[in-house]
Amino acid sequence: MLSLCYSLLVLSTLPLAFVLWTLYCLGRNHAKARSIGLPITVRFVTPGGPIWMIFSPLIVRIATYLPFTASFIKKYRRGWECRERYRTHEEHGELFTICTPGGNYVKIGNFEVADDILRRKDEFGRDLEAFAVLNIYGKNLATTEGKEWMRHRKVAAVTFTEKNAELVWGEALKEASQMLVYWVERAKNPIRTLAQDTQIFSLNVLAAALFDRSYPFEGREESKLRERTAGSDAKDGAFGYRDSIATILHMIVPIMVFGERKLRDSWWLPKTWQKAGYAVANFRDYVTALIDEERVSIAQGKASSANLVTNLVRACEDESSGSLNTEKSAGGRAILTKDEIISDLFVFAFAGNDTTALTLAYILAELAAHPKIQDWISEEIRHYTATDDVTKWDYTTCMKLKRCWAVMYETLRLSHPLNQIVKNTGAETRSISHKGSIYLVPAHTTVEINLPSLSTMPSHWGPDSLEWNPKRFVTPGEGASDRFEQETIPPDTTSTLFPWAYGRLVCPGKRFSQAELVGALAALFRDHRVEPVPQTGESMQEACRRVKTMSEDIEQRLLSEMREPEQIALRWFRVHI
Template identity: 20%
Template sequence: MEIIGIISLPNWLVGILASVLAICVYTWYKQSLFRRLGIPTKKTVFLLGDFVDMLKEGFSYISMDLYKKHGKVFGLYTGNKPTMVISDPDIIKHIMVKDFEHFTDRPQFIMLSKFWRSAMSFASGDAWRNIRHTLSPSFTSGKMRNMTPYLHRCLDIFHGLLEKNIEEHPQGFDIDPMVRCYTMDVICATSFGLEVSAQTDLENPFIKHSKEFLDINPSGNPLFIIQILFPELANAFPKLFESNLVAKHAIDFFKNASISLFEDRKKSDANYKDLLQLMVNANKQAENEETSGGKRKGLTDDEILTNSVTFMVGAYDTTAATIVWILYEMALHQDLQQKLVDEIEEQIGEKELSYDNVFTMRYVDMVMSETLRMHPPNTRLGRQPDCDIEICGVKIPKGMDCTISTDIVHFLEEYWEDPYTFNPERFSPENKSKINEYAYLPVRGGAAELCGYASSPA
């Protein structure tokens, strides 16, 4: 091929040059989106965006740095993919409540396998609404109250092991493994009626596989990185990029455990009072209920299986981490620890701990709430609009990944006085009503609030 009658180039080279030029123009256009919208952002690396900085410094560090420079709304690029980071409670209120009908979808950074697409954590639109609508009744106060006997058995074991460790290690010991084993016992017992004995078995397979399950390292998987940086490729070749997120053998372990339990429950007439049975019952009942759109779908077998696995591992990690943070803060602030102990002794004394008397302990609630503020289980809450929308003067295009950064929101000085100080008094009865509920999002909020949160003390 001749160019201007002077230079002759082979067609294959022309094709390559044209492709490179097209990629450059496309990348420039994609990475100029926030500039066109008037949203501040940092200087990005061509093709990679802010991805390298995110791997090196972490999303939270970069977000806090940009918040200090640009305020409560700014943009980041993962490759060509733009993400709008939001920490303005007024905008958050629209996303979570006022305009939530347009924000039911979640950003998908990777091409998920069919197994994961059935999980409430990843489902979008009508699928998410249906799963949540069916699961929510499983977390009423009455049904959670029925789980108390399972909790007592696990707590008795934990108490015995705790006393043993204190006696054997008077100078101190690492309580994190103990808490994680206790939490696994509680989750499996209360949710699935399953006694895994994680606290008394140091080589317990549930603990081993849960660690592998939670070990997500995108930098070690080339296909993972490619689809994060170039989502268009994943959309063009979904089967090639389909991901299970974690090690297959870890998923298979929890899938097989859940399948075995699920099959037994379908055949059993026993009156179980755990989460799995509540999901199975909800599925049967939902099939016969009418909604405005006709028969409600209920939960399919695959949806029950997937949500069993995600709840088993997800609840284990977030619950254990929160308990450890509470213990950490109490160790640092022993004056507050004594107030906590005094209240427990006054309210409970020799009585058996129950779902109801937990709610009588105000200071326990205050400590839990402040711990969740300073150490939220989820530091990012993602939503995606199904249409172009403008909120509080900010234009958000259809399909834009919107990330609510709780580790910024929870430390905004205009809402939290001296935010880096652990102070449970923020959540005292006289102060709690003054808190902007959209500046406190430990477990999501609004219509997307975590199932069961309304029935919990915090």
């Protein structure tokens, strides 16, 4: 009895101990924040903590049903930066510090300061802890720094080629055409699976780009039916890859917290979590087999393909011994191990799938709310495509569709899947200069360049900075006979527009995502349109406003995405011009 009472007493003190420890850490970090000299705002929860990442959506959802929680939701919903945009910096200043129990976060909402930080790569390094979730298969391009990062980066730079982008363009056209047929002919109407369908689209394009495997588009319900028909023991390399990577991306936080083996072996975890453990192993086995196949092809002198596995393996093959290692070969080329290749391929899949799928979902929702912009891009698409047969559309067409590029720019400006560029001061105090003042930021402080603020500041983007208007990026030609040819758009990476970052940090797969998104738009909007399905008693104009609002109602899970995409009901139809 005494032992039971003692145990209960110990358990009852744990919450109190946790609260006291949290307050102690918060007080310590607040003292560090004061030393910087920037305005301070306090959060009682560390936003990057794994437990908060898992449970915050549920906690915030419950809070929405309670009174007097508006301020809590505004501050603690993950991805609040995307919802508040420039307004938080308008309230606290272009630079301010968020103090939490787990550390301090200096928020940057000024272009000059952001540019200065990005250029000082040796002082403001990457916050590797923030990317640790991507270490499922070991270190990779996203989770390394210094010389190790340069080794991965050099290989990545020669992995993403124009031939690979051309492959992506063709596959995106094909998959988008099949997705359109699904929406028009087979899907339940109204369509409420926008986010799910764009993810399947992107997974299929990735399968082609990474492995040269081409798969038909199928809706979520069709996928489930196929799996039931095939049986649990049936293995199809095509859908095996797609289903494994989809499971990993969906369950990446539990994978980070528990690890592959514990997820597989712990009977007490939910079955969906156990499935994630097996998916990690299946993806490794699948990629390993493809790497081995490619090495045999190299040994036999076979011609290379344009897919990423081929490019990455050939970039890493040691010319002197024909083996993969971590040293530099006699030719001075940077080499990766097989495990590092698998890890980099996973990061390419992660970066190339969810970011593109989410962006396409944003684009389609915005276009549904703006029918005149649909007509505007369709006019251009029809000008450059003489036939509706997408297999006849050359890759050079991709660069000509400037209005489609403008739609992509504008959507990423307002609704970027990655809402922060995360840096860290490292082991030393770093200085930041702003408007004539010098601020000393302590060691091991996270510095976040706030993209939603920078991309919506009225001082730079004008009074309509919160409006979705792709035409802002297109400059018409003057006195030209071919107005489409004479229209111009700005570069895709500048110091004030960097959806794919810029400088040494520019995304190596930039052209990959651009070809995929522009290809999708070209195939979808040449001869078709999409519109919201009004709710009872709602006009079409009101439905468009509602869809726009919902498309920009963003919450951060692992990335920033629409909070309730299933609430957007759409209808696709063909137009005759």
